[in-house]
Amino acid sequence: TDRDIFSRLTVGGAQAFYMHDSEAVADASSKFKKSDFSAEPEALKSAAAFGSAAFIRLSKLKSRLVLDVLALGYDVVFSDVDVVWLRSDVCARMEHQCRENRAEIAIQSDALVDTDQSPNFNINSGLYFAKATSQTISAFKAIVKHGALANLSEQKSFNHILCGAFKNKIGGPGARLGESRCLYRSKAGDEVSIIVLGRDEFPNGSDASLWAELQDPTERKVTAEREISARYALHANNINSTKLKVEMLQRSALWYETREHSRSALSKVGRNSASSPGAAALSCVPVLID
Numbered sequence: 414t415d416r417d418i419f420s421r422l423t424v425g426g427a428q429a430f431y432m433h434d435s436e437a438v439a440d441a442s443s444k445f446k447k448s449d450f451s452a453e454p455e456a457l458k459s460a461a462a463f464g465s466a467a468f469i470r471l472s473k474l475k476s477r478l479v480l481d482v483l484a485l486g487y488d489v490v491f492s493d494v495d496v497v498w499l500r501s502d503v504c505a506r507m508e509h510q511c512r513e514n515r516a517e518i519a520i521q522s523d524a525l526v527d528t529d530q531s532p533n534f535n536i537n538s539g540l541y542f543a544k545a546t547s548q549t550i551s552a553f554k555a556i557v558k559h560g561a562l563a564n565l566s567e568q569k570s571f572n573h574i575l576c577g578a579f580k581n582k583i584g585g586p587g588a589r590l591g592e593s594r595c596l597y598r599s600k601a602g603d604e605v606s607i608i609v610l611g612r613d614e615f616p617n618g619s620d621a622s623l624w625a626e627l628q629d630p631t632e633r634k635v636t637a638e639r640e641i642s643a644r645y646a647l648h649a650n651n652i653n654s655t656k657l658k659v660e661m662l663q664r665s666a667l668w669y670e671t672r673e674h675s676r677s678a679l680s681k682v683g684r685n686s687a688s689s690p691g692a693a694a695l696s697c698v699p700v701l702i703d
Contacts, residue, residue, distance in 0.1 A: 473560040473567050475538070480553040483545045493539035495618075495649040495658055497667045503645045507542035507610065514594070516608040517544045518552070518575070521648060522593075523568070524612070525619045531592035532609040535580050537617060538571040540610075540648055551603040555586065575607050614644055618651035627665035 415431070422429040479489050490504045500506075510519045523537035524530035543549050552575065559570040572578060573585030576595035587597040587607075595607040616623055647667070652658045662668040 473557070473570075476553060476556050476560065476567055476570070479543065480550065480557055483543060483550050483553060486545050488545050489543045491539075491541050491543070492646070493648070493650075495652075496540050497647045497649065497662065497669075498645070499647060499667075500645050504542070506614070506645050510608055510610060511542060511544060514606070514608040516594075516606040517546055517549045518542065518605060518607045519610055520571075520575075520607060521615045521617060521646075522609045522612055523617050523619075523650070525651075526612065526616075526621075531589075532612065533576055533589045533591075533593055533595055533607075536568075536572055536576060536595070536607070536609055537648065537650070538568040539650060540615065540646060548603045548605045551599050551601070552597045552605045555597075555599065559585075575605070615646050615648070616644060617648045623647075624661060624665070627667070628661065 419429060419431045475491065479491055482489050488508070490507060492498070492503075507519045511517065518541060520541035521537040521539065522532035523535040524532055543553070555574045556567075556570050559565075559574055560567055563570065569579045572580075573582075573587070575585075575587045575597050576589050577583065577585045577587040578589065586599065587595050590596055593609045593611075595609070597603075597605040597607065612620075618624075649658045649662060652661060659668060
């Protein structure tokens with residue numbers, strides 16, 4: 414449960430706070446009716462199959478949570494549970510990419526490798542950094558509203574609102590700029606610049622050759638020394654079942670779900686490594702919501 418995770422974070426020494434339905438959060442979401450999100454309790458009680466109606470309803474809660482935290486004045490790093498952090502300076506790297514590219518949002522690409530798809534052909538709402546600005550809040554309100562009105566997954570709302578298209582389906586206030594940027598413009602004139610993170614540093618789960626390298630014991634040491642050090646986070650998406658994801662991560666020596674390992678790994682969360690440009694600029698604080 415969220416409370417169990419929070420306990421393990423604090424025991425491990427990580428900076429964290431537990432977010433529940435407080436007056437501040439209620440105020441942040443006051444412009445939206447609860448019925449807009451239509452989250453059925455049953456959808457939260459068990460795993461929802463990818464693409465199912467329950468999955469779509471559940472996915473939309475994520476951006477609502479982020480909107481709540483942004484409205485409280487906190488920058489947000491959002492990470493799905495199937496994202497493996499390979500380094501302790503993930504937050505600092507994403508914040509640096511925003512600062513270097515004068516962007517408010519840095520987000521992972523979900524474009525397939527070994528294709529001609531540009532990084533901004535499909536952005537991934539499972540891993541991103543968002544600055545707490547009025548413009549970013551405006552963009553997330555639009556994402557939440559789009560999700561409430563459309564029977565689409567959260568990721569499609571991200572693409573339509575921020576980039577003006579989801580894959581080849583054009584439509585939305587955003588626009589693609591070049592291959593690795595998007596620009597959101599609201600009717601009120603707010604502009605939000607989006608930088609899409611490089612797939613070399615933040616690979617998604619479609620890279621079959623990477624999985625093959627990671628799961629080959631003879632290559633693992635070489636990969637760890639020469640490749641993993643250049644990668645910040647690996648998203649185990651594009652894999653159809655939770656069981657298969659766990660098995661692939663275990664074979665890749667990237668499954669950390671043991672209490673002893675968790676305490677060691679979690680103690681590093683929120684502490685930046687000096688190896689990343691701009692590492693001192695940001696501390697990453699996990700947020701759990703009730």
